[in-house]
Amino acid sequence: MLLSPLNQYSILVPVLIRILIFLFFVFLIDWYSYQAFKTLFRDQNWVKIVYWTFSISVYLFVAYGFLTFNRASLSLNFGRMISLLVLSLIPKLIILGLMFGEDLVRIVTGVFQSVSGNSEGDFLPDRRKFISQTALVLSAIPFLGVLHGVIVGKYRYRVVNHTLEFDDLPEEFDGFTITQISDIHSGSFDNKKKLEYGVDLINQQESDVILFTGDLVNNHSKEMEPWIDTFKKLKAPMGKYSILGNHDYGDYMSWPNKEAKESNMQRLYEIQEELGFKLLRNENVKLQKPALSGVEGAKASIDLIGVENWGKGFAQYGDLPKAVANLSDQSFKILMSHDPSHFDEEVKKFSQFIHLTLSGHTHGMQFGIEIPGFIKWSPASLRYPKWAGLYEELGRYLHVNRGFGFLAFPGRVGIWPEITVLKLKRKKA
Template sequence: MVSILVRIFIFLLVIGLIDWYSFQAFKTIFPTQTFVKIGYWAFSIFVYLFVAYAFLTFSREAMNPSFGRMASLLILSLIPKLIILAFLFGEDILRFFSGAFQSFAGGREGDFLPDRRKFISQTAFAIAAIPFLGILHGVLIGKYRYRVIKHTLEFDDLPEEFDGFRITQISDIHSGSFDDPKKLEYGVDLINKQESDLILFTGDLVNNHAGEMEPWMETFQKLKARMGKYSILGNHDYGDYMSWPSKEAKVANLQRLFEVHEELGFKLLRNESLPIQKGEASIDLIGVENWGKGFAQYGDLAKAAANLSAQSFKILMSHDPSHFDEEVKSFAHHIHLTLSGHTHGMQFGIEIPGWIKWSPASLRYPKWAGLYEEMGRFLHVNRGFGFLAFPGRVGIWPEITVLELKRRSI
């Protein structure tokens, strides 16, 4: 009990320090506008009260939307304040040494510290406005700012009949997070406009339980592909992150999720494979259950590929990209292309093609978004179609991937 109180005290002390420094910037920029100062504290107190309410009422079972709103408000409030803190704390260090030097030199009377410079507060305020507006955009617009990313992949041993074969990959739908039917309809229509041969979904249909998909069934049933739709499970699909009244209830939920995949028109692959036939030729599609470093490892690649020819062209769906480095790239059979998701690119980052590609996800996953090639094998990590926890996307937009397979000319 004492340790909990100490942690709470330290947390409140840190929050108080952040807010105190941020308020100094407001005081310096708006010295006479009392309503601005009152507005600052009113907004901050509202955010903290809402955060407390969201935590007290949070329930995975009830899918309480307050948690997502809390996350967005907290991030929207704290990140700009941390930037202001960095500027003003740095200025205070300089003020301290400047005051100490002048006092030692005998050239300073009165207050020890020089006054804050309005320019520093204005600069901090202006720079803090950039992430504030970016986060606001991510919450209001970015989470549904779907983009289509296209890749052409060449292989020496691709059957001729599959030259030009197109695959649309989507991942991480997280249906329990959606809140705008019209924008979701737009995203599904955009998938269909790609007119691909296959649609492959690489896991996390829901956040926690099968019921989250019920409001969106009709929308996702509209997905179409000439040669079928196939899917796998992600780590969130098993219901491992919520409390169940009984083991039987959890099993029943997973069984219902299997039925949902079927009702959506997806063939769910659970540690199994099947041929995709075109003319006289075929390629092998493999789907494993979730296998992730630091996550549940239900996947069994050896079982899924047990009956496949070593010479066949193979595409693997595996939700977590860490599976590629840990097992897939060194697997006995040559797997030409692995499709993953899971990371979401942390829903936050900076991507400027040819210049910079960074996200906090890179600190956890060496292969966190986009196309990678290693040992003659390709991995594509989809940035996700939906969103989770934080109801927004900043710089890492929801992704629809189109992969065109080409036979390399000799």
């Protein structure tokens, strides 16, 4: 359908306005950053040339990356583009804050001197070298932090342990252990040795089961092909179970036809099977142990439920009523649901009591600061009230894993890749 010139104009104008506003802010950030360099290196023109050459090169590289962007392959080059942009902009934002603050002081001082008649020379006092030095030193901190996140942080696996007590946990499952991993995003990996270390670390936990809560790939099943042999090494005596995440469906890329998308999904199902995972799609399984009653053949069980992705603002393929349709109201239940918003929107008030929900999805935005007992913050908290760690509400637990892999930005700053070990205990009377 062809658009009329008027309609084309009405679409283009808002887009151009947004682009101009964005370019204005980019110029403002760089201009203020340049002031710090110019103040410190007044007589060294080569520093100024290097500054603008670097900045312009970054923007040209990023512009080229976005113009040639293909969501079908979030390539390593795209990741490098994002990391270069972050490395360039975050330090400049620190400089902007200090230099803009200094300008406010200079303007107030200039106005006061003019009104009082004490003004001599230029209206604005000269920039202080100390402020520029401080700005550059402070900007180096986030720069080094981001650089560490790109080189080291994205593979800095940590094991997080939680012990949960329940009144109605079957005695046979007292001490039962779960290793949860989430958000592998296999299309982003670039270091086989580091990845193998992470898989070995999962196995070292020697948990009864391994539960994977979605996002095996970024967009396409082929991303997992190089890593199948690595993840096949995961072992758990009572099995490995998984669900789908929002990225697993291929919804974020264009397919030549419906059949191609379906073929990709079928291959993803096959890969899950090759990895040794039992994929739960709005269904459940019973995890069983011999009953302590001594009756031959008697079994004690807990119900493990897996729903497809259900997220507020995302695709909602999950069907919790279907997944629990054949379960007793009195059974002990563990739910795997990729997006933690599902817990607040449906799970916590669901007609059947679900003791523990395991989610992922947020990655903790791969950026934040966590000091136990003092501070826990990430930009993810602006979107998700429950974005990482353990939560309890209405007697039900939710655990949000920070993710095993990474997406788009090839790094982690302050929010490290996580392997969660949960031990279930029967509360003593």
